[in-house]
Amino acid sequence: MNTAPLRGEEIVAETNETLKFVMVGHVDHGKSTLVGRLLHETGFIPDTKVEHVKKVCDDQGKGFEFAFLLDGLEEERDQGITIDVAQMFFRTKKRNYVVIDAPGHKEFLKNMISGASNADVAFLLIDAEEGIQEQTKRHAYLLSLLGIRQIAVVMNKMDLVGYSEEVFNRTRDAYLEYLSTIGVKPYTFIPISAYHGDNVVKKSDKMPWYAGGSLLETLDAFESKDDRSKLPLRLPVQDVYKFDKRRIIAGRVEAGSVKVGDELVFLPSGKTTKVKSIEKWNAATPELVIAGESTGLTMEEQIFVERGDIACKKNEQQALVADRFTANIFWMGNKHLQKGGKYILKLATMDIECVIDSIPRVINSSTLEEISKNAAEVAKNEVAEIILTTKKPIAFDTFDLVPETGRFVIVHEHDVRGGGIIHKLVEHYSAI
Amino acid sequence: MTDSQKFDHLDKLENQSIFILREAYKKFKKLAMLWSIGKDSNVLLWLARKAFYGYCPIPLVHIDTSYKIPEMIEFRDRYAKEWNLNLIVGQNKQALADGMNFTQGRITCCTALKTTGLQQIMEQYDYKGLILGIRRDEESTRAKERYFSPRDKNFEWDFKDQPPELWDQFKTNFDENTHIRIHPLLHWTEVNVWEYIQREQIPVVSLYFSKNGKRYRSLGCAPCTATIDSQASSIPEIITELKATKTSERAGRAQDQEDTYAMQRLRAKGYM
Numbered sequence: 001m002n003t004a005p006l007r008g009e010e011i012v013a014e015t016n017e018t019l020k021f022v023m024v025g026h027v028d029h030g031k032s033t034l035v036g037r038l039l040h041e042t043g044f045i046p047d048t049k050v051e052h053v054k055k056v057c058d059d060q061g062k063g064f065e066f067a068f069l070l071d072g073l074e075e076e077r078d079q080g081i082t083i084d085v086a087q088m089f090f091r092t093k094k095r096n097y098v099v100i101d102a103p104g105h106k107e108f109l110k111n112m113i114s115g116a117s118n119a120d121v122a123f124l125l126i127d128a129e130e131g132i133q134e135q136t137k138r139h140a141y142l143l144s145l146l147g148i149r150q151i152a153v154v155m156n157k158m159d160l161v162g163y164s165e166e167v168f169n170r171t172r173d174a175y176l177e178y179l180s181t182i183g184v185k186p187y188t189f190i191p192i193s194a195y196h197g198d199n200v201v202k203k204s205d206k207m208p209w210y211a212g213g214s215l216l217e218t219l220d221a222f223e224s225k226d227d228r229s230k231l232p233l234r235l236p237v238q239d240v241y242k243f244d245k246r247r248i249i250a251g252r253v254e255a256g257s258v259k260v261g262d263e264l265v266f267l268p269s270g271k272t273t274k275v276k277s278i279e280k281w282n283a284a285t286p287e288l289v290i291a292g293e294s295t296g297l298t299m300e301e302q303i304f305v306e307r308g309d310i311a312c313k314k315n316e317q318q319a320l321v322a323d324r325f326t327a328n329i330f331w332m333g334n335k336h337l338q339k340g341g342k343y344i345l346k347l348a349t350m351d352i353e354c355v356i357d358s359i360p361r362v363i364n365s366s367t368l369e370e371i372s373k374n375a376a377e378v379a380k381n382e383v384a385e386i387i388l389t390t391k392k393p394i395a396f397d398t399f400d401l402v403p404e405t406g407r408f409v410i411v412h413e414h415d416v417r418g419g420g421i422i423h424k425l426v427e428h429y430s431a432i
Numbered sequence: 433m434t435d436s437q438k439f440d441h442l443d444k445l446e447n448q449s450i451f452i453l454r455e456a457y458k459k460f461k462k463l464a465m466l467w468s469i470g471k472d473s474n475v476l477l478w479l480a481r482k483a484f485y486g487y488c489p490i491p492l493v494h495i496d497t498s499y500k501i502p503e504m505i506e507f508r509d510r511y512a513k514e515w516n517l518n519l520i521v522g523q524n525k526q527a528l529a530d531g532m533n534f535t536q537g538r539i540t541c542c543t544a545l546k547t548t549g550l551q552q553i554m555e556q557y558d559y560k561g562l563i564l565g566i567r568r569d570e571e572s573t574r575a576k577e578r579y580f581s582p583r584d585k586n587f588e589w590d591f592k593d594q595p596p597e598l599w600d601q602f603k604t605n606f607d608e609n610t611h612i613r614i615h616p617l618l619h620w621t622e623v624n625v626w627e628y629i630q631r632e633q634i635p636v637v638s639l640y641f642s643k644n645g646k647r648y649r650s651l652g653c654a655p656c657t658a659t660i661d662s663q664a665s666s667i668p669e670i671i672t673e674l675k676a677t678k679t680s681e682r683a684g685r686a687q688d689q690e691d692t693y694a695m696q697r698l699r700a701k702g703y704m
Contacts, residue, residue, distance in 0.1 A: 016441040046680040056692055072572020073591060074693045083592055086575040087568045089621050096441070098619070110596040114578070117598035146598075238451070239458045243487045252451050281486045282632070292439060294450035296485065307458065332596055346601045407599055414605040415595045 018096040019224045022116045024143065025125030026133035027104035030156040032082050034125065034194035035101045036066030038216070041201040044090035045069055066194070070101050083108055087115070094220040104135050109142075109381055110332040113419065116143060121150040121222045123215070128191070129160040131171055132178070138366040141182050141383065145330055145421060147403050150222050152187045154215060158207065159193040165209040181368060187222070190215050228291035231255035232316035234397070234405045236348035237266070237309045241296065248279050248296040249305060254348065254404035256316070257290040258297070263314040266305045267395035268321040272314060274300040308350035310395040310405060319395040319405060324357070324426040326387050329378070329410070330365065333417030336377035337384070337410070345390060346416075347408035353391040354410075361385040378418075387426060398422050442628050445620055449476075450483040451600065452579055452616040453563070457483075457490065459604035460561030460612070464520070466550070466704065467492040469504040470651045471636050472565035472617055475625055478634050479616065481515070490563065491518040493553055497545040498528055499653035507637045522553035534655045538687040539694060541656075547702045551587055554611065563614045564704055569621045571682055573696045578603070579618055585609035587702030622681050623674050630667040641665045650682050658684035 023031040039045050053068045056077060068077055070086045082103040090097050102115040104125075116122060122143050126136055143151060153175060161167040172189045179186060190199060191210050198204035199214045212218070233256030241248040258264070262275045278286055279296040289295045305311075312318040331337050337356060345354040359375040365383040378384040399406035399421035410418040456463060465480065465488075467473045480488045494508060512519040524532070527544040534541045554562065568575045578594055580602035595603050606612055617625070629636060639648040646659040647670075660679075664670040682688050688695050695703075 018441055018444070043678075046683075047678045048680050048683050052692070059692075070572070070575070072575065073696055075592065086572065087619075088575060089569050111594065114594075114597045238454050241485065243485055243489070246485070248485065250454055252447065279485060281482050290439060292444060292447055294447045294454065294483070344605075404599075409598065409601040411605060414607060415603065416598070416601060417596075419596075419598055 015095050017224050018098060019121060019219075019222065020098040020100060020119045021121040021123060021219065021222075022100040022102055022119035022148075023123050023125060024102050024112060024116055024135075024139040025104055026127070026130070026135040026139075027106075029104060029125045029127040029130070029133075029136070030194045031104060031125050032067035032070045032101050033065070034154070034156060034192070034200065034215075035088065035099050036069035037194045037197055037200050038099065039069060039088055039090055040066060041197060042090050042092065042216070044088075083111070092216065092220055095224070097219070104139075106135060106138075106381065109138075112139065113142060113146070113330070113332065116148065117146050117419075119148055120224055121152075121219070122148050124151060124153045124186070126153065126155050126171060126175065128155045128157050128167055128171065132175055134366045136175070137178055137368075138381070140179060140184055141365050141368070142330060144182050144184050145328060145383065145419075147399065147407070147421070150187060151184060152218055153189045155189060155191045156194050158191045158198065159196050163191070163198075163206045165207070168210075188212055188218060190218055228255045228404070229253075229257050231291070231402055232318070233258055233262075233264075233311065233313045234319060234348075234402055235264075235295075235311040236350070236405065237305050237307050237311065238349050239307060240305065246279065246298055247302060248298055249311075250294070250296045251311070251349065252294045253289055253291050255291050255402045256313070257288055258295075258311075258313070259288045264299075264311045265314050265318060266303070266309045266311050267319050268393045269305075269309065271303045271305065273303050276300045308348075308352070308394070310348060317401075319397050319402075320425050321393050321395050322425040322427075323391075323393045324387065324389045325396065326385065326423045326426060327408070327420040328383065328423065329386055329418050329420035330383050331378045331380060331418045333412060333415075334380060335412070335417075336379050337386075337418060339376050343417075344411040345388070345408050346411060347394065347396055348405050350394050351411075352394060354388045357387045357389050359384050359386050385423075386420070396422055398424060442624065442631060445624055446479065446482070446628070448619060449479045449616040452602075452614065453480055453483040455602055455604065456561055456563055456580075456614045456616075462557065462559045463490050463561040463563070464493045464554075464557065464559045465490045465563040466565070467494050467508070467519070468565070468651070468704075469494065469500070469508050469637060470565070471625055471629060471640060472567065474634055474636055475620075475628055476563065476565040476617060477515075477517075478632060488515070488517055491520055491557075493520045493522060493550070493562075495546055495549045495553070496521050496523045497549065497653050498523065499533070499545075499655055501639060501651065501654045501657070503637050503639055504651060507635075511635065520553065520557070522549050524549040524552060534653070534686075538656055539698060542687045542698060542703060543701060546704070547587065547698070550704075551702065559611065560606070561612050561614055563616065565617045566615050566704060567617050567620050567622070567625075569681075571680070571688065571695050573699050574618075577615055577618055579615050580604065581613045581615065582606060583611050583613060583702060589700050589702070591696075591700060623671060626667055626671050626674065630671070640670065642669075648684070650685055652685055656686040658686070660684055
């Protein structure tokens with residue numbers, strides 16, 4: 001085991017910026033080992049925790065398992081598998097990081113999605129010896145559906161293939177071909193050995209043929225999430241408060257910005273009024289609120305608005321209003337999604353009953369093979385194109401314009417069972 | 433001033449937590465917030481007052497094991513009055529009458545006085561949502577938590593089959609006889625909590641500050657909570673100390689060290 005070249009306490013980040021990245025890929029390709037190695041070498045694993053893991057490994061009669069630094073559950077360590085996503089913290093000289101370690105087993109795909117949906121950047125891991133496997137493909141496709149564009153591919157276990165450039169090139173070319181079919185353009189491919197620490201924090205001398213940076217250097221080169229405040233305003237109403245004389249419309253600005261005096265349109269009703277004040281407790285009243293802020297506004301006129309409405313600006317591009325749209329969904333439920341079935345749709349702060357009108361196409365999310373046309377149902381881990389109708393017209397966007405109001409989840413029997421992104425509104429009902 | 437300078441990392445954390453608190457308040461009619469009097473739950477309470485414009489419309493529950501450090505109780509009573517809080521104090525009186533204390537086993541004692549004490553209050557008031565100030569960086573089972581995390585009728589956490597949570601769409605629908613734990617500070621770190629306490633000037637118990645070379649880093653019951661060696665007697669000194677530390681936050685909490693998976697077992701049964 002290498003000793004840490006840097007210790008966490010010696011690192012002062014230049015900014016307080018935080019970037020979240022997720023590690024995805026097939027089971028046993030070494031995601032948790034890599035994350036454990038990264039946290040250990042950057043000096044962010046407490047000594048007490050290292051001691052604790054040493055003891056557990058000794059009890060099991062194993063050498064030091066970096067993965068155990070993350071896989072804290074007894075079942076995970078006994079089986080050597082990550083069951084649920086873990087989030088850990090560290091920093092470099094550049095900034096702060098949250099690393100999300102997602103499970104690679106097909107059975108825990110919903111946990112992988114829970115982790116990956118929060119990430120700014122994703123690293124797709126491939127075992128150099130085993131090559132591209134089922135989840136290597138599926139995870140890449142799901143990342144594209146989740147809207148994660150900043151992706152790097154990491155080829156792990158290079159030590160097991162003799163640090164071979166040829167193996168690296170062959171797998172890289174095969175994977176690039178697959179990725180191009182789903183429109184994913186990886187930033188780079190990095191050959192590493194998480195177990196030995198090659199190219200993780202520091203460049204390794206074992207692969208002189210590799211000209212790129214270490215994994216950590218690559219990470220520092222990514223950008224943090226793009227600024228949503230330049231988009232048109234989308235302020236979904238979360239609640240209306242009347243704790244005192246003020247009637248405050250509360251919600252989080254999902255896109256754009258808003259200031260006092262702006263004329264707002266609340267969709268789907270189309271009611272308009274002007275912003276009278278921006279409310280804040282125990283702080284100066286801001287002139288402007290931007291994307292990401294949970295705010296509260298009072299209005300010039302006391303119009304009736306309710307949770308689920310989306311406030312837009314009168315002089316900007318407004319959200320769409322309709323009761324029918326097409327979407328791409330991924331399904332995580334044990335029970336199949338049924339054509340004609342009734343579900344709860346949650347989009348921004350709106351919860352509404354919906355019916356699945358039709359399922360024009362179902363595909364295998366790993367092979368991308370078309371399973372069926374005009375299907376009757378969608379099974380777990382499949383991806384489909386669907387058309388659905390909501391009980392009443394709602395406000396939304398297409399995912400490519402405003403992601404936050406262009407995506408939704410489907411709830412069935414109390415739990416989120418699927419997620420989707422909206423392609424387009426459907427004007428008239430017709431048999432597809 | 434650019435937008436990114438205006439909206440710094442503490443603003444991001446704060447705004448996400450406010451969003452979660454407002455979701456909880458909207459979706460749960462019978463909702464309570466656990467107030468342990470520690471730094472995290474004080475930050476949580478502060479965030480609630482921010483979310484609801486100076487009011488805290490959610491009742492606060494304190495589970496009093498009777499073994500808490502006296503300064504904690506003084507602090508609780510002072511701010512409950514000053515901030516006009518709806519405070520509910522729960523205590524497993526039967527277990528205490530039967531002589532429960534840590535010598536019967538720390539895990540047994542924690543389960544009886546904290547988990548069961550909490551269960552009794554939840555049943556008495558029929559709470560369906562419970563807000564807690566736990567964070568992912570505290571220990572490894574908490575690192576796997578969701579913002580909205582269901583508990584079954586026996587209070588148990590099924591960590592092997594958690595519901596998906598994506599795009600801030602939370603689990604707000606649930607069966608009768610179950611409840612949801614809500615964790616608005618899950619994404620904060622220990623350093624973030626102190627940075628925010630500093631920025632907002634949030635009152636905290638004086639036990640966190642060094643006296644005679646010792647301070648508490650995590651607060652709990654007197655017999656099971658140890659001080660650490662520290663010269664940090666102000667918030668900036670604590671932040672500097674924490675940025676350099678290589679020991680974990682809960683190293684001074686004896687129940688965590690009972691066995692390798694102590695916290696997993698405690699939390700699976702309904703511990704905080």
